[in-house]
Amino acid sequence: xxxxxxxxxxxxxxxxxxxxIRAFLLARxxxxxxxxLHVWPISTTETxxxxxxxxxxxxxxxxxxxxxxxxxxxxxxxxxxxxVETHPDNGCALAPDDVV
Ligand SMILES: [Zn+2]
Numbered sequence: 385x386x387x388x389x390x391x392x393x394x395x396x397x398x399x400x401x402x403x404x405i406r407a408f409l410l411a412r413x414x415x416x417x418x419x420x421l422h423v424w425p426i427s428t429t430e431t432x433x434x435x436x437x438x439x440x441x442x443x444x445x446x447x448x449x450x451x452x453x454x455x456x457x458x459x460x461x462x463x464x465x466x467x468v469e470t471h472p473d474n475g476c477a478l479a480p481d482d483v484v
Contacts, residue, residue, distance in 0.1 A: 432463040
């Protein structure tokens with residue numbers, strides 16, 4: 385069931401530059417790695433993003449809000465959900481990789 389839902393939502397909106405989004409997230413201060421990046425349309429005009437950020441020094445609210453705001457202005461992604469993890473070897477990175 386979970387798999388079929390993921391499959392149906394797997395397609396990124398046309399024009400979405402996942403490589404650029406990945407590069408942007410990796411370039412954010414404090415981010416050492418990312419995984420489980422997903423971008424998908426939630427309506428004809430709205431796009432959602434989820435991603436895990438590995439941040440050994442953790443993240444504060446300002447970082448999360450600024451990142452979401454930049455995703456909105458730079459990539460027109462209006463709904464961002466970020467999961468912060470502090471250890472790169474916590475096993476989570478074994479989850480299915482990015483939708484690219
Ligand atoms: Zn993770």
